[in-house]
Amino acid sequence: MPPKSTYQAYTVANFRTIPQIADWSEEKLQEIEIAAQIIPFKSNSYVVDELIDWSNIPNDPIYTLTFPRKELLRASHYRAMAAAVRLPAEERRYVAKKIQKHLNPDPSGQSANVPWFHGKQLHGAQHKYRETVLFFPAAGQTCHAYCTFCFRWPQFSGLTQSKFMARESQPVADYIRNHPLVTDLLITGGDPMVMNADILDGYVAPFIQEDIPNLRTIRIGTKSLTYWPYRYLSDPDSDKLLKVFEKIVKSGRNLAIMAHFNHPVELSTKAVTDAIRRIQSTGAQIRTQSPVLRHINDKPRIWNELWRRQVDLNMVPYYMFVERDTGAKHFFALPLRRCWQIFREAYQRVSGLCRTVRGPVMSATPGKVQIIGVTEVAGEKVFVLTFIQGRDSEWVERPFFARYDKTATWLHDLVPAFGEDDFFFEQDLKGLLSSRMSPMG
Ligand SMILES: *Cc1c(COP(=O)(O)O)cnc(C)c1O
Ligand code: SF4
Numbered sequence: 001m002p003p004k005s006t007y008q009a010y011t012v013a014n015f016r017t018i019p020q021i022a023d024w025s026e027e028k029l030q031e032i033e034i035a036a037q038i039i040p041f042k043s044n045s046y047v048v049d050e051l052i053d054w055s056n057i058p059n060d061p062i063y064t065l066t067f068p069r070k071e072l073l074r075a076s077h078y079r080a081m082a083a084a085v086r087l088p089a090e091e092r093r094y095v096a097k098k099i100q101k102h103l104n105p106d107p108s109g110q111s112a113n114v115p116w117f118h119g120k121q122l123h124g125a126q127h128k129y130r131e132t133v134l135f136f137p138a139a140g141q142t143c144h145a146y147c148t149f150c151f152r153w154p155q156f157s158g159l160t161q162s163k164f165m166a167r168e169s170q171p172v173a174d175y176i177r178n179h180p181l182v183t184d185l186l187i188t189g190g191d192p193m194v195m196n197a198d199i200l201d202g203y204v205a206p207f208i209q210e211d212i213p214n215l216r217t218i219r220i221g222t223k224s225l226t227y228w229p230y231r232y233l234s235d236p237d238s239d240k241l242l243k244v245f246e247k248i249v250k251s252g253r254n255l256a257i258m259a260h261f262n263h264p265v266e267l268s269t270k271a272v273t274d275a276i277r278r279i280q281s282t283g284a285q286i287r288t289q290s291p292v293l294r295h296i297n298d299k300p301r302i303w304n305e306l307w308r309r310q311v312d313l314n315m316v317p318y319y320m321f322v323e324r325d326t327g328a329k330h331f332f333a334l335p336l337r338r339c340w341q342i343f344r345e346a347y348q349r350v351s352g353l354c355r356t357v358r359g360p361v362m363s364a365t366p367g368k369v370q371i372i373g374v375t376e377v378a379g380e381k382v383f384v385l386t387f388i389q390g391r392d393s394e395w396v397e398r399p400f401f402a403r404y405d406k407t408a409t410w411l412h413d414l415v416p417a418f419g420e421d422d423f424f425f426e427q428d429l430k431g432l433l434s435s436r437m438s439p440m441g
Helices: 026-035 045-051 061-066 075-084 089-102 107-113 170-177 197-208 238-250 270-280 300-312 336-348 426-436
Strands: 009-011 042-044 125-129 132-135 184-187 217-222 254-260 285-292 316-322 358-363 367-377 380-390 400-403
Touching (some): 125 170, 184 197, 197 217, 238 254, 285 336, 300 316, 316 336
Parallel strands (some): 132 184, 217 254
Antiparallel strands (some): 380 400
């Protein structure tokens, strides 16, 4: 086995060399191979050696998180892929892509969020909510390992073209300077922390100039603290990377590392706690988020421990998301009522400092919709909902009601309560979406 701080990727091409699975049956290995044609497979030596408990397969949460398995696919898709797996590469990929397209690879109308600027579409950026611009640097469109629930896999599996990613950040910086209401930039991916320090430095430079005083926060969304904490400890450019963080903080801006943690075991190693301390020593703040996922974290006590442990490590719990309507949804999804119960039971049992977390939240086409709870109004059982973020800021913090539905797993499964035809935002949303498709200048 290589030293733990030497990154070794495992993919469908070499996973049979993982020492911990040396005695697995051929059938079991082939199941992984077949599922991996659809759900991109990438794990690594840290995940395999330090996070997964190999005595608890297949139930281990981190195994479930990074190893594709038969149950992630619908039976008919699995059968079709199993039949195609021995075909020549081109035909096999054709079958795989066809199945992938059935799995809703562009959920929540994300392609409608690409902004227009000086008569051109600003590729590599999304601007959905007034205050925040998302930025997708081309060099950050992969991850140190892949999550089996991820909806970004069109990027990894070549279903979207790389022209949607940004090669340089100056045009996005110009856009933000011209939109004074924008205060936040969210650098996302993939995982931006796969970039080397010099490349990240180059991307960040235009955003920390004095001529963009409206830009106050730079957020970096990352799963690297789970998948490769050595990024901040022993990679050749670890020290340089932390210098880039320091530079952002010294520019007078808030640097928020938006860390994705799905389970408390991800916070259990010395490497991760050391990495967290080093990031914090630059003046950066770490906020945390995760979807609630069946088979991985569908128990209140897991969330209770996750938030508590995060606060122990001076991090700030931020969002609990509902699993999106994409990919292996049938495997991971929980009914909305169950998401709310898990949130509520966990939230009741932590101190106020852990209650910075908001959820459960659906990041859907009209905005981020929070499930406030289930109750009865005028004799009708209802979900009480509100917008934490809206395509129109006027929608934010306005409660609304949906008819209770015990099987609903997403916003589009819900209908308005009290016999109404539409939710209050639906007419405006149609208008906003059609205007987004054309230049706004
Ligand atoms: C969540 C999200 C943001 C950030 O919203 P905050 O409420 O400020 O955290 C920005 N853009 C998109 C598309 C998002 O989904
Ligand atoms: S780290 Fe994020 S972008 Fe990468 S596979 Fe996981 S969820 Fe997807």
